[in-house]
Amino acid sequence: MDNAERLCDSVCIIARGEKVLDGTVTDVKEEHGQRNIALALEGDGMAGVASILRDHSLVKRVDDSNRFFEIELAPGADPQALLRRIVESGASVQRFEMIQPSLHQIFLQKVGAHGVEEGMSGHG
Numbered sequence: 001m002d003n004a005e006r007l008c009d010s011v012c013i014i015a016r017g018e019k020v021l022d023g024t025v026t027d028v029k030e031e032h033g034q035r036n037i038a039l040a041l042e043g044d045g046m047a048g049v050a051s052i053l054r055d056h057s058l059v060k061r062v063d064d065s066n067r068f069f070e071i072e073l074a075p076g077a078d079p080q081a082l083l084r085r086i087v088e089s090g091a092s093v094q095r096f097e098m099i100q101p102s103l104h105q106i107f108l109q110k111v112g113a114h115g116v117e118e119g120m121s122g123h124g
Contacts (some may be wrong), residue, residue: 001102001109002102004025005103010025011023011082013110014115015050016110019113020110028103029103030097030100033099033101033105034106035072035073036073036098037070037073037098037099037100038068038070038096038097038099039068039071039096040092040095046091052085053069057076057077058073058081058082059071059073059074060074062103063108064075066102068095070102070105072109074095078100080122083096
């Protein structure tokens with residue numbers, strides 16, 4: 001998905017024989033995300049932050065497959081409250097930014113983690 005995001009103008013994603021996404025990368029990302037945060041920490045601050053990221057009143061989903069955490073806020077959650085709790089935990093925040101979700105995150109939203117059949121890694 002990362003390569004598609006960087007190289008393509010438009011995408012069409014088919015899962016289980018049905019089209020689940022179709023459009024320009026920009027339109028797809030704008031349509032699916034207003035409540036996402038990029039979080040990067042400096043040093044060894046993850047221990048205190050892990051429990052905060054499991055708080056379902058603040059965080060709906062976390063993707064740590066990038067160089068940073070991509071966090072989808074829970075409905076009604078205040079991003080400033082999340083930042084405050086992270087800082088109060090003693091973590092050193094390198095990046096805290098409202099972002100559009102990645103195509104990978106959108107795919108997981110639409111299809112779920114089990115949307116790809118076993119054995120279909122997309123490699124080779």
